[in-house]
Amino acid sequence: MQISGSIVLYQNNEELLKKAVYSFLNTSMDVKLYLIDNSPTDNLRYLSNIDERVEYIYNNANLGFGKAHNIAINKSITDGTSYHLVLNPDAYFEQGVMEELHEYMQANQDVANIIPKTFYPNGKLQYLCNLLPTPIELIARRFIPLDKMVQKINHKYELHDFDYDKILNVPFLNGCFMFLRVEHLKNIGLFDENIFMYMEDTDLNRRLHAKYKTIFYPKVSITHVHERGSHKNKSLLIAHIKSTIYYFNKYGWFFDSFRREKNREVQEIIKKYKI
Secondary structure (H helix, E strand, O other): OOEEEEEEEOOOOHHHHHHHHHHHHOOOOOEEEEEEEOOOOOHHHHHHHOOOOEEEEEOOOOOOHHHHHHHHHHHHHHHOOOEEEEEOOOEEOOOOHHHHHHHHHHHOOOEEEEEEEEEOOOOOEOOOEEOOOOHHHHHHHHHOOOOHHHHHHHHHHOOOOOOOOOOEEOOEEOOOEEEEEHHHHHHHOOOOOOOOOOOHHHHHHHHHHHHOEEEEEEEEEEEEOOOOHHHOOHHHHHHHHHHHHHHHHHHOOOOOHHHHHHHHHHHHHHHHHHO
């Protein structure tokens, strides 16, 4: 199998979810899609009837984002699959996107993760190339109303000085679309299952970036609705806070030499692009 994929479900908007599913299946490549359902009921089981390349797995419990995706990734490892796409249920794309990413990965064996240029449904660019976060950045971005100080933090953290039209090796790529090389995942490990939800993409991309390239690739694009659940739901906010505390306990709150080094490297590359 060339590419497997997984979408973690939890009482989703079904029409939007179907767009994600059909996006993945709209290819002549050898693919398989795992729908990993964390919902309290298996009402979404019918989606397995869409196509024989879809496998539905009902957990009968909310295992969290990373742990649920790991179920599918482990199946991909067992099957000897070359690439695995972690796809959000609110992201979709046109035919040809996976084909071009697959071609790029085949030609660049040192790349472990790749994400295309990403837009909101209204066509506005999403700034998903990020620095590895500091506690101050995350607290300000989440809890302080958008003012000039937060805008300045966002400008730096989301690499707004980068024109998003060039290929870039980035220490943190948003997890809404992670096209992953399975062999490199086997070497560094899968999602950290101690993280229930949020920060698991930061953690995984950081570990991949330490040994391989993690690439922003702007020659193809996807659409991502980006629902920002923790801004609307108290329980998701609590999960976000817990995962943030765990992440900084793991890597360091204020003294993190890897973060400082990798953030400096990408900022220097961006400066060279501007010259």
